[in-house]
Amino acid sequence: MRCRPGQGIAAALALCWLLAAAAGAAQEADEDTTGSAAADSAAAAGGTPALNELQRLLAEARAAAADTTLAGRPPFLMRWQRTAKGTVRAQMQKVDWEAGLTNNFALRDMSTVGLTLDKAHEDYRSQEKVVDRRNGSLAYATDSQRSLMGTLSLAQNWSRDEVTNTTGLTNANERDVRTANATVQRQDLGLFGALHNVHVRGTFTEQQAEQLGMRNDISEGQLDGALRSRIAAGDWLVLQTGLYGASQSGERSLGLQTNPSSTSGDTLRVGAHYDRGAWRGGFTVASSNFDKRYLDYRRNANGIVDTIGVDEKIVQELESDDAVTLTWDNALRVWGVSFGAKLARDMSQNGFRASGIGTRERHQDRANFDLGFRPTRLDSVQFQYSYLWKWDDQRFKGATSSRGRQISESRDFKFNWVHDLFRHTDLRLAFATGLSQEIAERMFNQNDRDRLETSLNIKVDTTFDNNFKVNLAFDARHIEDISIRRERSANNSVKDTYEVAPGYSWPVAPWLELAQSFRVWIQYSDYVYSDYEGIDKQDDYNKRGNLNTRVSFKVSSRLRVTLRHDYNAKSNAKKSASDALGRSFYSREQIQDVSKVDVSLTYKPTPWLTLDGTTYQSRDYKETYGARDTESERFSGQVSVGGQIDLSNKDDSLTLKAGVHRFFAHGPSVQAYNSEYWDADIQVSWRF
Amino acid sequence: MTHYRRGSFLAIMILSLGLIPALGGCLFEPRDAEDPSGGSITYLDQSQPENVLANLETAFQNKDAAGYERQIATEFSYEPDADTQASYPDVDWSTWNRDTEIAFIQNFFNNVDGITANLNEVVIQGEWDGSTADLRYIYAVTVTESGGAVPYRASVTLNFRLDGTFWVLSRWFDEQGEQDPQSQTPLPTLGQRRGAFAASGGGRASG
Numbered sequence: 001m002r003c004r005p006g007q008g009i010a011a012a013l014a015l016c017w018l019l020a021a022a023a024g025a026a027q028e029a030d031e032d033t034t035g036s037a038a039a040d041s042a043a044a045a046g047g048t049p050a051l052n053e054l055q056r057l058l059a060e061a062r063a064a065a066a067d068t069t070l071a072g073r074p075p076f077l078m079r080w081q082r083t084a085k086g087t088v089r090a091q092m093q094k095v096d097w098e099a100g101l102t103n104n105f106a107l108r109d110m111s112t113v114g115l116t117l118d119k120a121h122e123d124y125r126s127q128e129k130v131v132d133r134r135n136g137s138l139a140y141a142t143d144s145q146r147s148l149m150g151t152l153s154l155a156q157n158w159s160r161d162e163v164t165n166t167t168g169l170t171n172a173n174e175r176d177v178r179t180a181n182a183t184v185q186r187q188d189l190g191l192f193g194a195l196h197n198v199h200v201r202g203t204f205t206e207q208q209a210e211q212l213g214m215r216n217d218i219s220e221g222q223l224d225g226a227l228r229s230r231i232a233a234g235d236w237l238v239l240q241t242g243l244y245g246a247s248q249s250g251e252r253s254l255g256l257q258t259n260p261s262s263t264s265g266d267t268l269r270v271g272a273h274y275d276r277g278a279w280r281g282g283f284t285v286a287s288s289n290f291d292k293r294y295l296d297y298r299r300n301a302n303g304i305v306d307t308i309g310v311d312e313k314i315v316q317e318l319e320s321d322d323a324v325t326l327t328w329d330n331a332l333r334v335w336g337v338s339f340g341a342k343l344a345r346d347m348s349q350n351g352f353r354a355s356g357i358g359t360r361e362r363h364q365d366r367a368n369f370d371l372g373f374r375p376t377r378l379d380s381v382q383f384q385y386s387y388l389w390k391w392d393d394q395r396f397k398g399a400t401s402s403r404g405r406q407i408s409e410s411r412d413f414k415f416n417w418v419h420d421l422f423r424h425t426d427l428r429l430a431f432a433t434g435l436s437q438e439i440a441e442r443m444f445n446q447n448d449r450d451r452l453e454t455s456l457n458i459k460v461d462t463t464f465d466n467n468f469k470v471n472l473a474f475d476a477r478h479i480e481d482i483s484i485r486r487e488r489s490a491n492n493s494v495k496d497t498y499e500v501a502p503g504y505s506w507p508v509a510p511w512l513e514l515a516q517s518f519r520v521w522i523q524y525s526d527y528v529y530s531d532y533e534g535i536d537k538q539d540d541y542n543k544r545g546n547l548n549t550r551v552s553f554k555v556s557s558r559l560r561v562t563l564r565h566d567y568n569a570k571s572n573a574k575k576s577a578s579d580a581l582g583r584s585f586y587s588r589e590q591i592q593d594v595s596k597v598d599v600s601l602t603y604k605p606t607p608w609l610t611l612d613g614t615t616y617q618s619r620d621y622k623e624t625y626g627a628r629d630t631e632s633e634r635f636s637g638q639v640s641v642g643g644q645i646d647l648s649n650k651d652d653s654l655t656l657k658a659g660v661h662r663f664f665a666h667g668p669s670v671q672a673y674n675s676e677y678w679d680a681d682i683q684v685s686w687r688f
Numbered sequence: 689m690t691h692y693r694r695g696s697f698l699a700i701m702i703l704s705l706g707l708i709p710a711l712g713g714c715l716f717e718p719r720d721a722e723d724p725s726g727g728s729i730t731y732l733d734q735s736q737p738e739n740v741l742a743n744l745e746t747a748f749q750n751k752d753a754a755g756y757e758r759q760i761a762t763e764f765s766y767e768p769d770a771d772t773q774a775s776y777p778d779v780d781w782s783t784w785n786r787d788t789e790i791a792f793i794q795n796f797f798n799n800v801d802g803i804t805a806n807l808n809e810v811v812i813q814g815e816w817d818g819s820t821a822d823l824r825y826i827y828a829v830t831v832t833e834s835g836g837a838v839p840y841r842a843s844v845t846l847n848f849r850l851d852g853t854f855w856v857l858s859r860w861f862d863e864q865g866e867q868d869p870q871s872q873t874p875l876p877t878l879g880q881r882r883g884a885f886a887a888s889g890g891g892r893a894s895g
Contacts, residue, residue, distance in 0.1 A: 127864070161774075163769075165867065171874065211774040302796075305775075306836070309836075435718060447754075447798055451718075482721050484719055484720075484721050486721075486722035486726070490724035491728050536728055537728050
């Protein structure tokens, strides 16, 4: 019985598939490959990430140093750039401001120095909360293009968060963290026939913090290093190893106690990567472990602070962790068919000496396979299958045996097909089915459950030469929520959802645009045990329809007026009876329609000034049927007027952005604080 | 060549069409459930945000992870209070999404003995339009575990949005812990539980 809906969708898929395949086959000979719109839509949009200020400054310095037209030795200070920024915002939720000053220097040897100071303040309107922050940092880095690199940085971050709760009790969290950090890195060091990268880092952290009236101070130093090596074992095979070690030592204060803290850990990673002909991929094995000693609050088996009724509220904790990861990744491309496979296994064991958590063991296996190809010039298809199996088991502190595995298992199958149906017309079909299962070994809890979700989505998009766009979408979805244990299974349900959504966008004239979209949606809920005695469940349906219309007038190059109307209607009903033929009869419980009209106006008198105004009115009508029929009608609306300034000089080194809006609102949910309010912000940035 | 490709394509189509129902019938077959012995958990129609809130409360009280899942949005986020952030500074709260919340709630419901919840013990304020709603409450939740009761009380902002026909919870912002009305003891938010879950490895791939 349970397989039927999935098979129904599969049958629908089969029909669409065959029809479209036939259409594709008929067109194949006539289509020009250059006009093919069925290209793989998964191609990511490319783009170079923007360089940050320091990198840009360094690039300018390099260009200046390389300029042979300049006589003499370059100056010690090649570039110095200062940037001052300030922002003030007044919004409905909070008022805040922030200011910052950055000094960046590029020196003759292409090293850089950056000095940053920031200050910020937030005052919340809807709650009694004030937050202050101050940050400062000084960073030095040697030339990043050299094989031996070094950095040195000093930073201080201070913050105070003060909250007064509804009964007037004020609680403050204050944190002052100072860090010093130095790194040395040597890249591509050739030794014993292999290339090595060496990275060594030293960090010192001094934290003084107060939380809930208790000290939480840290004074620790850390030294860590990594050695990554690679050797080419042939034209197509590269062997890689990585060794990482870290050691941390110092002391921590929590409340009135101060104790030494320490951490030591290491990771070893070994891999082989191949790239031969159509095959590309690699194997990796990684093993890591750490031991941490620190002061902590006493915690229960769930890791929750549990200090009520115990004398020793703060304990010396020892946390240890061991983990192993195995992965195999492979990509094969042959005869235009790409096949990808990834297998991975993660295992870990984590233990606490003092916490009630005790020891916890985890295991995870993952497998992903995908197959993609273009069977014709008009089609591209992709199949994907993924499998996940994971569990965790825990032995609580003091327990003689483990509680049993909590297992999660899931399988997902996806199929995507893009077909160039006609000129400028794409058909996109996506089918997906997935089963996820939660299993509690030894009945540790009652939450054993399965969820099956199957969906079919079909979309057709057409763009005509005059930019007139039409789209049509169909979606069918089948969801089974099955709790296995008798204590939970009364709520088991099967939901079938159908949706049809056509729409268009029509640029009628250069000054007029019209767009409409329509959507009808229905969901049937079938409770598996609704006919059992004592189960208070009735099958039901929910329907919803939306019609959205937008008309945009471009009155002149400066003035644009947009009208919108959104109409939403919905109803829900419970199953009241069914006849011998299996037909179901429903009785309505509620109908509702919401209508909203929106007018907005934008006027741009100068290139740097925009004035705008928006207003909407909404009507919400609801009828409820039952022992007593009721009806309600609610009106709400809002008006906002304001403007924005966006000014900058020719090279954008000085910018000013500001906006101010006044809001007026009415309606049943409007309260004193949001019936009338200002929203304003100003932002200044000066780079010199 | 064209005929060969078309023929191959049709063969693969037919093969895949044969495979899909087979996959649906075998690999993707849910297990059979036991006949119910207990009464059903009654959830309200998610036709308004207040019903979603009531459903969350019902899910808490029945430790029903499936019922909780249905109430939260695909684009879900959680924002902790300042105390929780200070207690768990290593947790990356900005990446807390629906998957993390589901993993947390399953772990939470599976590992405690009982929960009593009143998510709108005090109504602070609420504002909504046709498709979004921001409601502020003080909630009170008591968790029974390890032989004791752990109380949580906090002011919270809950953001709801309309997803298709139904309202769902899109953001849970624990503003601050509140005092116990009787003893005046400051109580923590439920963020402490999320923090403990994440800090003990709940955010891990195999967690």
